[in-house]
Amino acid sequence: MIQRTNADMLFTDFYEQWITTYKQGAIRPVTMSKYKMAHQWLVRLIPDLKIGDITRITYQQLLNNYAAEHERQTTMDFHHHIKCAILDAVDEGLIERDPTRKAIIKGRPPKDKKQKYLNQFELQKLLANLDLGTDVSWDWFILLVAKTGMRFSEALALTPKDFDFSRQLVSVAKTWNYKGDGGFLPTKNRSSIRKIQLDWQTVIQFAGLLKNMPEDEPIFIKKQVYNSTVNDVLARHCREIDAPVITIHGLRHTHASLLLFAGVSIASVARRLGHSSMTTTQKTYIHIIQELENKDVDVIMRFLSGLN
The missing domain is CATH 1.10.150.130 (Tyrosine recombinase, N-terminal domain)
Known part of the structure; x- marks a missing residue:
């Protein structure tokens, strides 16, 4: 009432x-x-x-x-x-003046942040360490997130129907309500609805894995799913290859970071991740962008020197 x-x-x-x-x-x-x-x-x-x-x-x-x-x-x-x-x-006239004006935001010093992503060598070792059998497992889930940069809930919601192997695409148009009672939910925002290009190796691997699965049923959902369960599997692999322990969300950071280091534009990375704007991508990966800008300065100077 x-x-x-x-x-x-x-x-x-x-x-x-x-x-x-x-x-x-x-x-x-x-x-x-x-x-x-x-x-x-x-x-x-x-x-x-x-x-x-x-x-x-x-x-x-x-x-x-x-x-x-x-x-x-x-x-x-x-x-x-x-x-x-x-x-x-x-x-509504319940408060005479805006009391939030000029508010000072304080807070505890941030905790030391653990490394959020792997380098290319560590990622290659991680993927080689996965046990990709004939049945769906969390190792397959880890491979997919590493290759696409999807959010955890987006990857959970995938069905075989979302894969277009002939065009090497996977469609993201929904998420899985893993924090609630299960079931499909809308994506985080409209920009999250997207098609992600797959490399040919991933296409071959998943085409075989999904061959006889029901078209409209989630690939990875068999019972209640917890983020911690998948993170534990990933952590075990990280320890086995002597790499920094990251989370599934860290795999998304790894995917984006390696693409940026490879020279992929911020705009393309933002679209692939489903960010609502390039500003989000720039803020999230500012440390990498600054490092790349330092390299660009060297390239620019070498180019200008060659014009003499």
């Missing part, structure tokens, strides 16, 4: 009502869970704060208390989730 909003309403109640009204059914379940998590933190940090009592100071104190237990980027995400609701409260 929707409560009548006024300045004396608890902000936690207002926010819960706001996400139910404006976000429920309009965003992906994964994104919705982030809004609900933000609500849980509001209940923990400001259980008695009324809408009308939110000021720049009380809002900054909220962010500071949240930042005491989270890294800066996580605090920034929390700020964005809360800010949307507060701005609506301002529009």
Whole structure:
């Protein structure tokens, strides 16, 4: 039941009502869970704060208390989730002025990041270490992600029908709800709907593997799937070849990184990964792009010197 909003309403109640009204059914379940998590933190940090009592100071104190237990980027995400609701409260006249204006985002120093991707030599050793038998296994899944750069949920949702072996293509148009009760879900965004070119070796391998499988059934789904299960399989292979232990998402980073190092344009890599814009690709792989730019300077200087 929707409560009548006024300045004396608890902000936690207002926010819960706001996400139910404006976000429920309009965003992906994964994104919705982030809004609900933000609500849980509001209940923990400001259980008695009324809408009308939110000021720049009380809002900054909220962010500071949240930042005491989270890294800066996580605090920034929390700020964005809360800010949307507060701005609506301002529009409705429940708050006199925007209390989020000039908010200072703090947070714990980021933890030392583990290596997210393998180099070409390590990837070749990993693929050689896979046990690619006649039956579908997580080793086949690892091979596919390494060769396509798909997201975990995208690869889980693949059916034999999604493969066009004559054109060496695989179509990504859905994901698998592995965090919920299973079943197909839409892709992360419209840009995620794409066709990925496959090399001929992968085509031959998967053409044989999928030969007698039902066309519309997920290839890798036999029961409830957990991300940790597949990551454990990948970690075992990484340890066996004495390479850095990465996750399945790290394989996606590996795929993109090696393509960039090979000279593939950012635009092409962005399309292959299903990024909504090249900006996302640039931000994610800025360290690689900077390294490539340094190499470009050497090429430019050699070229210009040769014009004399």
